[in-house]
Amino acid sequence: xxxxxxxxxxxxxxxxxxxxxxxxxxxxxxxxxxxxxxxxxxxxxxxxxxxxxxxxxxxxxxxxxxxxxxxxxxxxxxxxxxxxxxxxxxxxxxxxxxxxxxxxxxxxxxxxxxxxxxxxxxxxxxxxxxxxxxxxxxxxxxxxxxxxxxxxxxxxxxxxxxxxxxxxxxxxxxxxxxxxxxxxxxxxxxxxxxxxxxxxxxxxxxxxxxxxxxxxxxxxxxxxxxxxxxxxxxxxxxxxxxxxxxxxxxxxxxxxxxxxxxxxxxxxxxxxxxxxxxxxxxxxxxxxxxxxxxxxxxxxxxxxxxxxxxxxxxxxxxxxxxxxxxxxxxxxxxxxxxxxxxxxxxxxxxxxxxxxxxxxxxxxxxxxxxxxxxxxxxxxxxxxxxxxxxxxxxxxxxxxxxxxxxxxxx
Numbered sequence: 001x002x003x004x005x006x007x008x009x010x011x012x013x014x015x016x017x018x019x020x021x022x023x024x025x026x027x028x029x030x031x032x033x034x035x036x037x038x039x040x041x042x043x044x045x046x047x048x049x050x051x052x053x054x055x056x057x058x059x060x061x062x063x064x065x066x067x068x069x070x071x072x073x074x075x076x077x078x079x080x081x082x083x084x085x086x087x088x089x090x091x092x093x094x095x096x097x098x099x100x101x102x103x104x105x106x107x108x109x110x111x112x113x114x115x116x117x118x119x120x121x122x123x124x125x126x127x128x129x130x131x132x133x134x135x136x137x138x139x140x141x142x143x144x145x146x147x148x149x150x151x152x153x154x155x156x157x158x159x160x161x162x163x164x165x166x167x168x169x170x171x172x173x174x175x176x177x178x179x180x181x182x183x184x185x186x187x188x189x190x191x192x193x194x195x196x197x198x199x200x201x202x203x204x205x206x207x208x209x210x211x212x213x214x215x216x217x218x219x220x221x222x223x224x225x226x227x228x229x230x231x232x233x234x235x236x237x238x239x240x241x242x243x244x245x246x247x248x249x250x251x252x253x254x255x256x257x258x259x260x261x262x263x264x265x266x267x268x269x270x271x272x273x274x275x276x277x278x279x280x281x282x283x284x285x286x287x288x289x290x291x292x293x294x295x296x297x298x299x300x301x302x303x304x305x306x307x308x309x310x311x312x313x314x315x316x317x318x319x320x321x322x323x324x325x326x327x328x329x330x331x332x333x334x335x336x337x338x339x340x341x342x343x344x345x346x347x348x349x350x351x352x353x354x355x356x357x358x359x360x361x362x363x364x365x366x367x368x369x370x371x372x373x374x375x376x377x378x379x380x381x382x383x384x385x386x387x388x389x390x391x392x393x394x395x396x397x398x399x400x401x402x403x404x405x406x407x408x409x410x
Contacts, residue, residue, distance in 0.1 A: 022171045041131075043391035044132040046360055056160050060157075121404075156186070167200065172397070177200055193204060213270050233286070234284070240258075268301065352382045
């Protein structure tokens, strides 16, 4: 029986009382013991929490009294803070893990720490994860908000809340902080303010937006990131209101295309306009787009570049050569029946050194570490690199084994 369906004659309220993340992930814990994850570091480069559950706290950090008042009013009205905008909520209403409504009422003994710390470390332990790079969820769509000042105010408030309430109190939770990219000056000031905060391992641009990443307005931010040794990531999401994606009449199509579409656009601008040449020490990661889009784009860009090299005068190599030096997260990794296709994709992306495992937990399409560990064409070194060692190099931090895998019940 699916976890989100109550048994016959069982009420929803009783189901709330019975839900527990550790029990929900008991098979993940079994895998962690069987595969001996305790022997090496595992880093999740893309996991999430629902920051909307803490908006009443987050909004207290908003500096503008007008925006703060509007935000707090939205909390009083209930729902997902409508002033932030948003998307049709199909992420939470389909697929194999429709349980967000359960997790919201999960009974958590957080002690003196924030509930999000207790919830996050609970599922990390169950999976055998040492460190988790935590990202927001509703805010992934904030880049399409019509008011740049709202995005900037919300980003600053969320980043301050995350640093003070979460990262400062739990060494195993890290984050690449939200960059308010629609306001270039605010993005620059964000790096200056938070670049040396505890637990901050980089900065993140939410991909659904319409600012060209090569715009000169962002150059000083990239230069500062490079100077500070902080990497930059582009986190994919979808926008059903995008003119192209609006042609889709099913979320299945929006999800399949949208999570590739925006990162493909930004990657093309990033490479064709020579950003890797201008900032050779700035490490970049492309998150939650799967893998096949990058392999496809490498071939397309190389093909066009060889016929029109004059349009990309700053490039000294083929686009694919720059792309193979970037980092990619695994999730949602395409998994064809013919594993030779996946093996070829891994080869093209230099997966042994450039690919980093991500769970995307607790979203409906999350992946366990076993999606990498059980691949038949990977040797032990490659598995350990993808599950953790590559992320250590990307973040440039000392991240030793810290996991606490719970014992299995009889």
